[in-house]
Amino acid sequence: MTDTVTTRQDGAIRWIGLNRPDRLNAMNGPLVVDLTRALDAANADPDTRVIVLYGEGRAFCSGDDLKDIDSQTGSPEAAQAWIEAIQNVTRQIMGSDRIVIAAVHGWCVGGALEWVVNCDFRLFADDARWFFPEVTWGLFVTGGVTALLTKQVGPQVAKELMILGEKHDARMALRTGIAWRVCPADTLHAAARDLATAIIAKPHGSVADMKRAINAGFHSSLEDAMAIETEVTVRGFLSEEAQARVKAF
Template sequence: MSNSIELKIENKIAFITLNRPDVFNSFNREMALSMQEKLDNCASDSNIRAIVIFGNGKAFCAGQDLKEVTDPDLNPGFRKILEEHYNPIIQKIRSFEKPVIAAVNGVAAGAGANIALACDIVLAVENASFIQAFSKIGLVPDSAGTFFLPRLIGLQKATALMMLGDKVSAQEALDLGMIYKVFSAETFEEEVNKLATTLANMPTKALGLTKRLLNQSLTNNLEQQLALESDLQIEASSSNDYKEGVTAFVEKRKPIFNGN
C-alpha cells in the first residue's frame, strides 16, 4: 500500500499529509486517488470533526508531477487528470460539512496552491509562497483556481497573478486576503494544532451548515440566500449543540459540544 498520502487521527482531528517530499509533494495519479480515499474516510467518520492538510518536507504541494505527463507510458492525459484527479479532490473538500484547514508549510504551486485555496481556512508559515504557475508552461489555471482566487482577492489582481505567474509570499497573501493567518516557523505547527483543536471542539453541526451556506452564496441571489439561511437556522436550532450552548450560557459555564 502506498504512503503518498498519510492519515493520522488524533483528538477528533484528521491530519492528512501529502507525502512525496522528494518531488515537493507533486501529484501523480496514485497520490490523487489516495487523497480522495482519505477525504472520503474523513467525511464518513463521525468521530472526525476537523481536517488539516499538511505537506511533508520543504513544500506544501508543487501541483502536478510533470514527469507523469511527459512519460508516454504513464501520462493519463489532461482530461483524465482533471476529471478523475483534481476536480474530485476540490469537490470533496467543499462538499463535506466539516472544517478543512490548509496548513501551507512551504511553496504551494499550480494545483497545489488551488487545493489550498479551496479549503475553509488557510494558514501559512512565514516562508511559504503561492504561485499560479500554469502560464509558465503554457497551461491555464485549474483545480478551481479561477473560481476561488478572484473571489478572494478580486478579478484584477487574480488576473495578473494568473497571467504573470508571480510568486506571492505568505505575508503578501495575507495582505491580499488570500489566506487567514501567517505564523513563524517556530510556532507554525503549534498554531495549526491550536486552531484545529478549537474547531473540533466547537458546535461542528453549525459549522457544517455555515459551510453549506457559504458554498451556496457563490451562486444564490439574495432571496435564495435569505431563504436558505432561514431553513438552516431552523435546522441548527434543533441540534443538541444549540441546546447545550444555550444551557451553558444560562448556567454561566463552558459548553461541551458533541457535533450534533
C-alpha cells in the same frame, strides 16, 4: 498511511499529509488517488470534525510532477481523467461538512495552491512561497479558482496572480487574503491544532450548516468555473507548445 499520503487521528482532528518529500510532494497519479481516498475516509468518519491538510518534508506541494506529466496527459482521454481527478479533490474539500484547514509551508504551487484556496482556513508559515505557473506554460488553472479567487480578491488581482504567474511570499498571501494567518514555520502545526480545537468546541451541525450556506452563497458558479477549467486545461495539456514549455522548465 499510504505510499504518497499519510493520515493520523488526533482526537477529532484528521491530519492528512502529502508524502512525496523527495519530489517536494509533487502531484502524480498515485498521490491524487491516495489523497482522494484519504479525504473520502475522513469525510465518512463520524469521529472526525476537522481535517488538516499539510505537506511532509520541505514543502506543501510543488504542483504537477513534470517528470510524470506525459503519462497523465498523453491522450485526450488521459488528460480529461487527470483533470477530473484533480477537480474531484476540490469537490471533496468544498463539499465536506468538516472544516478543512490548509497548513502551508515551503513551496505551494499550481494545482496544490488551488486546493489550498478551496480550504476553509489557510494557515501559511512565514517561509511559504507560492505561485500559479499554468498560464506561463500555456496551460490553465483548476479548483474553481477562476470563480473563487476572483470573488475573493477582485478581477484585477486575480488576473495579476494567474496571468503574470509571479512568485510570492507569505506576506503577499496574507495581503491578498489567500492566507488567513501567517505564523512562524516552527509553530505551523501547533497553530493548526489550536484552530481545529476552537472549531471542534462549536456544535458540529451549526458549523457544517454555516460552511454549506457560505459556500452556496459565495461560490455559486463553482461547477461552471470547473467545467471551463477542465476543458481548457485538457486542451493545454494536449498543446505541443505547452508540452515544450513544461519540458523546458
